[in-house]
Amino acid sequence: xxxxxxxxxxxxxxxxxxxxxxxxxxxxxxxxxxxxxxxxxxxxxxxxxxxxxxxxxxxxxxxxxxxxxxxxxxxxxxxxxxxxxxxxxxxxxxxxxxxxxxxxxxxxxxxxxxxxxxxxxxxxxxxxxxxxxxxxxxxxxxxxxxxxxxxxxxxxxxxxxxxxxxxxxxxxxxxxxxxxxxxxxxxxxxxxxxxxxxxxxxxxxxxxxxxxxxxxxxxxxxxxxxxxxxxxxxxxxxxxxxxxxxxxxxxxxxxxxxxxxxxxxxxxxxxxxxxxxxxxxxxxxxxxxxxxxxxxxxxxxxxxxxxxxxxxxxxxxxxxxxxxxxxxxxxxxxxxxxxxxxxxxxxxxxxxxxx
Amino acid sequence: xxxxxxxxxxxxxxxxxxxxxxxxxxxxxxxxxxxxxxxxxxxxxxxxxxxxxxxxxxxxxxxxxxxxxxxxxxxxxxxxxxxxxxxxxxxxxxxxxxxxxxxxxxxxxxxxxxxxxxxxxxxxxxxxxxxxxxxxxxxxxxxxxxxxxxxxxxxxxxxxxxxxxxxxxxxxxxxxxxxxxxxxxxxxxxxxxxxxxxxxxxxxxxxxxxxxxxxxxxxxxxxxxxxxxxxxxxxxxxxxxxxxxxxxxxxxxxxxxxxxxxxxxxxxxxxxxxxxxxxxxxxxxxxxxxxxxxxxxxxxxxxxxxxxxxxxxxxxxxxxxxxxxxxxxxxxxxxxxxxxxxxxxxxxxxxxxxx
DNA sequence: TTGTATGCGTTATCAG
DNA sequence: CTGATAACGCATACAA
Numbered sequence: 001x002x003x004x005x006x007x008x009x010x011x012x013x014x015x016x017x018x019x020x021x022x023x024x025x026x027x028x029x030x031x032x033x034x035x036x037x038x039x040x041x042x043x044x045x046x047x048x049x050x051x052x053x054x055x056x057x058x059x060x061x062x063x064x065x066x067x068x069x070x071x072x073x074x075x076x077x078x079x080x081x082x083x084x085x086x087x088x089x090x091x092x093x094x095x096x097x098x099x100x101x102x103x104x105x106x107x108x109x110x111x112x113x114x115x116x117x118x119x120x121x122x123x124x125x126x127x128x129x130x131x132x133x134x135x136x137x138x139x140x141x142x143x144x145x146x147x148x149x150x151x152x153x154x155x156x157x158x159x160x161x162x163x164x165x166x167x168x169x170x171x172x173x174x175x176x177x178x179x180x181x182x183x184x185x186x187x188x189x190x191x192x193x194x195x196x197x198x199x200x201x202x203x204x205x206x207x208x209x210x211x212x213x214x215x216x217x218x219x220x221x222x223x224x225x226x227x228x229x230x231x232x233x234x235x236x237x238x239x240x241x242x243x244x245x246x247x248x249x250x251x252x253x254x255x256x257x258x259x260x261x262x263x264x265x266x267x268x269x270x271x272x273x274x275x276x277x278x279x280x281x282x283x284x285x286x287x288x289x290x291x292x293x294x295x296x297x298x299x300x301x302x303x304x305x306x307x308x309x310x311x312x313x314x315x316x317x318x319x320x321x322x323x324x325x326x327x328x329x330x331x332x333x334x335x336x337x338x339x340x341x342x343x344x345x346x347x348x349x350x351x352x353x354x355x
Numbered sequence: 356x357x358x359x360x361x362x363x364x365x366x367x368x369x370x371x372x373x374x375x376x377x378x379x380x381x382x383x384x385x386x387x388x389x390x391x392x393x394x395x396x397x398x399x400x401x402x403x404x405x406x407x408x409x410x411x412x413x414x415x416x417x418x419x420x421x422x423x424x425x426x427x428x429x430x431x432x433x434x435x436x437x438x439x440x441x442x443x444x445x446x447x448x449x450x451x452x453x454x455x456x457x458x459x460x461x462x463x464x465x466x467x468x469x470x471x472x473x474x475x476x477x478x479x480x481x482x483x484x485x486x487x488x489x490x491x492x493x494x495x496x497x498x499x500x501x502x503x504x505x506x507x508x509x510x511x512x513x514x515x516x517x518x519x520x521x522x523x524x525x526x527x528x529x530x531x532x533x534x535x536x537x538x539x540x541x542x543x544x545x546x547x548x549x550x551x552x553x554x555x556x557x558x559x560x561x562x563x564x565x566x567x568x569x570x571x572x573x574x575x576x577x578x579x580x581x582x583x584x585x586x587x588x589x590x591x592x593x594x595x596x597x598x599x600x601x602x603x604x605x606x607x608x609x610x611x612x613x614x615x616x617x618x619x620x621x622x623x624x625x626x627x628x629x630x631x632x633x634x635x636x637x638x639x640x641x642x643x644x645x646x647x648x649x650x651x652x653x654x655x656x657x658x659x660x661x662x663x664x665x666x667x668x669x670x671x672x673x674x675x676x677x678x679x680x681x682x683x684x685x686x687x688x689x690x691x692x693x694x695x696x697x698x699x700x701x702x703x704x705x706x707x708x709x710x
Numbered sequence: 711t712t713g714t715a716t717g718c719g720t721t722a723t724c725a726g
Numbered sequence: 727c728t729g730a731t732a733a734c735g736c737a738t739a740c741a742a
Contacts, residue, residue, distance in 0.1 A: 004472060004497070006735060017713045022737060032711060047493070049471035053411045054735035057718045062408065072436065072452075078428035085454065094468065097427075097452045099440065113449065116404035117359060117719095138402070142359070262643050288617050289643055361719060372729045377721060385727060409719035412734050472735095714741070719734105726729075 005046045014042060025050075064094040065311060066114035068124045070102045071227065075282040076254045076300045077125070080149065083304025084123060091312050093120075100127040102224050108135045121145035121315045123307050126153060128190040128224055145314035149307040150298075152194050159310040161303050161327045165195050168296045168331035169202025172278045173250050175294055175335060177210045181248035181276045185218040185239050187232070187260060188252035196221070199252040199280070218246050222256060229259055236263035240275070248276030257281040261289050280331075287336070294335040303329060360401045369397060380405075419449040420666060421469035423479045425457045426582065430637040431609045431655045432480070435504065438659025439478060446667055448475075455482040457579050463490045476500035476670045478662050481508060483545040483579055500669035504662040505653075507549050514665040515681045516658050520550050523651045523686035524557025527633045528605050530649055530688060532565045536603035536631045540573040540594050542587070542615060543607035551576070554607040554635070573601050577611060584614055591618035595630070603631030612636040616644050635686075642691070649690040658684055 007025070011018045016035070024031045024039035025048075031039075042048075056062040065088055069077045081097060088095050096119055100107035107127045112135065114122060124136070124146060133153045140146055140156050149161040176184050186203050188196045200219070207214055220235035222228075232255075239246055249264075251257040257279030261271070269275045271290050279286075281295045306327055314321055362380070366373045371390070379386045379394035380403075386394075397403075411417040420443055424432045436452060443450050451474055455462035462482045467490065469477060479491070479501060488508045495501055495511050504516040531539050541558050543551045555574070562569055575590035577583075587610075594601055604619075606612040612634030616626070624630045626645050634641075636650045661682055669676055 007737095008735075018736080019714080019738075020712055022735095023712090026737085030711060035711080049467070051412075051735050052468075052471060052473045053408055053417065054718090055737085056408045057406075057412050057720095057734090058736055058738095060718070071433075072427045073430065073433035075428065078426075078433075081427065082454075094451075094473075095453075096449075098450075099437075112404070113407075116407060118407045118449075258640065258643075265643065283640075285613065285638075285640055285644065288613075288620065289640065362721095363719075373719085374721075374730075375728055377719095378728085381721090387727060390727080406719050409734090410721090412718090412736095413720050413722090415734070712742085714739105716737100716739085718736095721733090723732085724730090726727105 004051070005043075005048050006051065007048075010039060010042055010046070010048060014038060061120045061315075062118055063092060064096055064119050065308070065315075066110075066119035066122045067095060067097045068100060068107060068110050068114070068122060069097070070100050070125065070127050072097065072099060074254050075284070076150070076298060079282055079300035080125075080304035080307075083301035084308045085304075086301075087305050087308035087312070091308075093312065100130075102128045102227050104129040104131075111135050111139070115139050115144055121147070121311045123304075123311055124148050124153075126151040126193065128193060128227075131190075131192045143320065145311060147307045147311040147314065149303055150195060154194055157324055159307075159314065159324055159327070161307040161310065161329070162194070163298050163303070163329045163331050165198035165331075166202040166205070168280065168298075168333070169199035169250070169252065170206045171202075171331075171333045172280070172294075172296050173203045173206035174210070175333060176248045176250060176276050176278050177206065177212065179248075179272070179276060182212060183215075183218065183244070183246040184212070184248045184250055184276075185220070185246035186250050186252065187220045187222065187235055187239075187256055189221070189256065190223045191221045196252065203250055217242075227255060229262075232256060232259040233263045236260055237267065240264075240267060240269065246275070248272075248278075251277065251279035253279070254281045254283055257286065257295065258283060258289070261286070261293070278333075287334075292336055294333065296331050296333050298331050299329045359406070360398075360403050361406065362403075365394060365397055365401070365403060369393060416475045416670075417473055418447055419451055419474050420663070420670075421465075421474035421477045422450060422452045423455060423462060423465050423469070423477060424452070425455050425480065425482050427452065427454060429609050430639070431505070431653060434637055434655035435480075435659035435662075438656035439663045440659075441656075442660050442663040442667070446663075448667065455485075457483045457582050459484040459486075466490050466494070470494050470499055476502070476666045478659075478666055479503050479508075481506040481548065483548060483582075486545075486547045498675065500666055502662045502666040502669065504658055505550060509549055512679055514662070514669065514679055516662040516665065516684070517549070517681065518653050518658070518684045518686050520553035520686075521557040521560070523635065523653075523688070524554035524605070524607065525561045526557075526686075526688045527635070527649075527651050528558045528561035529565070530690060531603045531605060531631050531633050532561065532567065534603075534627070534631060537567060538570075538573065538599070538601040539567070539603045539605055539631075540575070540601035541605050541607070542575045542577065542590055542594075542611055544576070544611065545578045546576045551607065558605055572597070582610060584617075587611060587614040588618045591615055592622065595619075595622060595624065601630070603627075603633075606632065606634035608634070609636045609638055612641065612650065613638060613644070616641075616648070633688075642689075647691055649688065652687050652689055654684045654686070 007018050007021045011021045021039050024036045072078055085095050098110040147159045152160045222231050224231055251260045271277050272292050278294045282300050286295050362373050362376045366376045376394050379391045427433055440450050453465040502514045507515045559569055577586050579586055606615045626632050627647050633649045637655050641650050
């Protein structure tokens with residue numbers, strides 16, 4: 001029904017061979033200027049476009065890279081994807097995005113499909129359900145280029161791009177402590193994720209450094225990363241309903257922070273008067289949501305860029321890469337010295353802390 | 356470097372011909388059970404996957420559909436994409452997403468690339484910059500399957516999926532009028548977009564039906580659909596700075612509504628006490644942002660689903676489709692009967708209006 | 711300077 | 727029941 005023009009069509013129409021046309025189109029020096037002109041003009045007129053599928057088959061590469069993330073409706077990831085696109089675009093690669101929706105099974109399906117030769121490499125951030133990584137190990141062992149970012153598979157020897165989650169969490173917790181809060185809860189994503197572990201460690205360290213005893217009962221793991229609101233709401237409710245309830249929460253993710261805010265507000269808590277909240281979030285809306293809220297922002301765009309550069313390097317390297325790097329970017333803590341924050345009875349120490 | 360196993364490899368290893376292996380793998384009845392078993396087990400063991408590129412070349416189709424939207428970091432579109440995926444997924448199609456970032460030029464590039472045979476059809480929502488549609492007309496005339504959704508190209512004879520923008524805008528405006536506002540401004544996207552035109556008409560009709568004179572000076576077009584915050588802020592500022600300033604705003608888009616809210620709040624306006632606001636938005640956050648805010652929600656997910664079904668129908672139809680349909684879905688106006696709204700001096704009429 | 715033949719991985723057609 | 731061959735669109739080694 002839709003039959004695009006091919007090199008063969010041009011050859012037939014012009015009484016040439018396909019190879020001559022092919023060479024003329026790619027400006028080979030061994031074609032006479034007249035023939036070249038003839039072919040190129042004809043191609044232009046009929047709007048010839050080389051068939052990328054045929055090219056892929058021939059060159060054994062598709063010039064496209066696959067992205068596997070949990071959700072694009074998450075500011076961190078949509079920003080990261082913009083970074084990925086920005087690099088891929090001017091390196092001649094196309095970007096195929098797929099969502100796991102935090103499901104292990106869909107992650108496996110997506111990875112298998114993309115890797116079975118429709119992309120040249122993969123940029124991956126694990127789903128929160130993923131606690132085994134055989135599907136990546138298999139590919140990796142066969143030499144298929146993979147770069148992990150954000151939620152990484154520590155065990156696989158390849159490039160990884162992350163932020164300093166430890167420090168980010170440390171600073172967030174410290175900021176709450178500095179603002180006078182003492183019973184600080186921690187709401188985070190699935191326990192086995194690299195980011196969860198690191199953020200938990202940062203939280204613990206900050207407490208320890210300020211002489212605050214860790215209370216395991218103040219920690220909540222949300223296995224769906226905040227995607228399932230009920231799960232998060234339950235966590236927040238169980239915290240606020242405690243006999244000796246926490247006076248602040250450190251939330252470790254974009255969706256988590258927004259959902260915490262939501263749950264707290266709809267339960268009648270004012271922030272920061274009634275309860276403190278600092279979270280990881282890349283949403284441009286958080287400051288609107290709560291003008292007094294401080295947030296840890298991740299360099300998502302840069303992360304996408306770096307990961308893509310590394311992946312393309314992997315793809316295009318003739319020899320296997322043996323020295324792998326774990327690139328660590330820094331987060332930024334945006335604190336607000338709003339009047340609301342000062343209105344609390346806690347001593348509010350307004351300072352712009354940047355790690 | 357990464358060399359996946361092929362049918363040829365299996366044939367060689369098992370001392371068979373490629374055709375036998377091929378048939379065995381697809382369970383052809385004309386292969387003996389023993390051979391079949393042998394081949395299938397070998398393939399399983401070596402994790403054979405057919406090369407989708409070779410299949411595409413042979414079948415002259417890629418079993419994938421392209422999506423061209425302005426931004427994925429927009430709730431309307433990320434929800435629509437989820438709808439697209441949900442249908443495509445279980446019809447055996449893969450989804451390739453590309454963003455125009457509201458740029459005409461990038462839209463053209465994306466469309467050209469996708470259409471030059473790496474996808475079987477296209478789902479398109481125009482960029483706000485796009486005011487000429489030759490790139491689509493060319494493709495469409497050649498029989499390439501395209502379905503438009505949301506921001507459609509009226510002139511092209513194909514399937515289109517939209518919401519009843521007229522009615523949605525009418526109801527939003529009416530809701531403001533019913534709440535006692537009389538000078539209602541309209542902040543919308545680029546003037547030439549189908550959605551802008553229809554929403555503008557709905558706004559005008561609601562005013563007319565309630566005996567309110569239209570004031571052209573209360574209308575603002577934002578050519579970048581709210582993506583460029585400065586543009587929107589300028590629009591809001593110029594409205595609120597008017598000698599006889601509007602007492603309410605109807606904003607016609609997701610980003611526009613959020614940005615309006617932002618601009619109004621940061622200029623010290625309380626909603627709805629100081630100024631009324633109703634907008635199109637699919638963000639799950641708007642109610643958090645302003646608990647008293649009413650919004651027009653679009654059935655984005657369903658829209659993606661319907662558009663995808665139509666596209667697949669187009670792709671798989673043997674004969675050209677001649678009867679095109681414009682599917683119109685209905686929006687929903689979510690009104691909040693919050694105490695804040697009642698606190699206004701305006702007579703607040705709380706009713707659940709559903710169009 | 712141009713043409714012929716081959717192969718990328720797969721399946722369909724035709725022979726055996 | 728199985729094998730050889732051609733074709734999908736393109737690029738290239740090799741011939742002419």
